[in-house]
Amino acid sequence: RELIAADARLVVADRFVGRLADSGYFGVYERMPVSWRLAVGEVDGKLVVIVQHQDAEGRGPRTPALLRISDGRIVGITDYFHCPWVLSAAEALLIHRSS
DSSP states (O other), X not given: OTTEEEEEEEEETTTEEXXXXXXXXXXHHHTOSSOEEEEEEEETTEEEEEEEEEETTEEEEEXXXXXXXXXXXXXXXXXXXXXXXXXXXXXXXXEXXXX
């Protein structure tokens, strides 16, 4: 959160567009009833953050989020959480493994 600019913009596809500070965005993820984590990845060659959820079959990708960065600060987030078809419609999905 320290890397996010005070005037950062948020788009939650099909749900919200506005200032991140006005959104309650992080509270939604904190209250999720499922185990989740973030990973760096690529969707059709575009660098994204992949939200992964734990399910009965293991941890799997759920949705991408695009970050817009300027001068080392996050100035925008576009989250596709409410559009589960985005990953299934992608031609290529790559999740970078941390070492």
